[in-house]
Amino acid sequence: MTRTVLILGGTREAAMLAANLVAAHPDWRVITSLAGRTKEPEPVAGETRIGGFGGPEGLAAYLRAEGVTNLIDATHPYARKISANAEKAAAIAGVPLEVRTRRPWERQPGDDWIEVSSETEAAAALPAGARALLALGRQHLDPFARRGDVFFLVRMVDPPTVPLPLKHHAVITGKPKSADDEAALLRAHAVDHIVCRNSGGERSHGKIAAARTLRIPVIMIGR
Numbered sequence: 001m002t003r004t005v006l007i008l009g010g011t012r013e014a015a016m017l018a019a020n021l022v023a024a025h026p027d028w029r030v031i032t033s034l035a036g037r038t039k040e041p042e043p044v045a046g047e048t049r050i051g052g053f054g055g056p057e058g059l060a061a062y063l064r065a066e067g068v069t070n071l072i073d074a075t076h077p078y079a080r081k082i083s084a085n086a087e088k089a090a091a092i093a094g095v096p097l098e099v100r101t102r103r104p105w106e107r108q109p110g111d112d113w114i115e116v117s118s119e120t121e122a123a124a125a126l127p128a129g130a131r132a133l134l135a136l137g138r139q140h141l142d143p144f145a146r147r148g149d150v151f152f153l154v155r156m157v158d159p160p161t162v163p164l165p166l167k168h169h170a171v172i173t174g175k176p177k178s179a180d181d182e183a184a185l186l187r188a189h190a191v192d193h194i195v196c197r198n199s200g201g202e203r204s205h206g207k208i209a210a211a212r213t214l215r216i217p218v219i220m221i222g223r
Helices: 012-024 055-065 080-093 119-125 179-188 206-214
Strands: 004-008 029-034 047-050 070-073 097-099 113-116 131-135 151-156 168-173 193-197 218-221
Touching: 004 012, 004 080, 012 029, 055 080, 070 080, 080 097, 113 119, 119 218, 179 206, 193 206
Parallel strands: 004 029, 004 070, 029 047, 070 097, 113 218, 131 151, 131 193, 151 168, 193 218
Antiparallel strands: none
């Protein structure tokens, strides 16, 4: 049966899912929705839609208009708003919803994790004089602005278009790399703490493995 599948994406897993569906079911219409925060997203198999829907009602209207038969939520584990909207929209439009969320990383021998529940707690957990890698999105930096006693190395996919709300910082652009490359980066910038969310997945795990090797504490923001 021909289907129209909408994947709420933006993750590596979503892109892999789209490629698998297109290859296995050439008669299906596969659409991947991206939020549009990245200037040059990687190519995705099938069709691509960029931008928001206008809440659950807007997403439900899109599902009906495009004749979507299957909705798959493969967004980032911390994309709580779109996941909540997807659940409501699927119920409104009567479309089955499948959720594919990455498993969180699990602490391994040698890991030094300080587990917190928010960016605010993470900012408070940093000791005075720390040099911290912030592996967070631009929208999550405000809680760290008051820590003028900490140097931040900020990783962003794209260069910032407006000044960051941090007193002492440097910016590196690009996506996470291998554990060896991450270790070299941490050494080069004398990083002694890492702040990140428990996103799971292989692509961004390099910094966790590097921290284990270098015995660097990780302030881990839980789900």
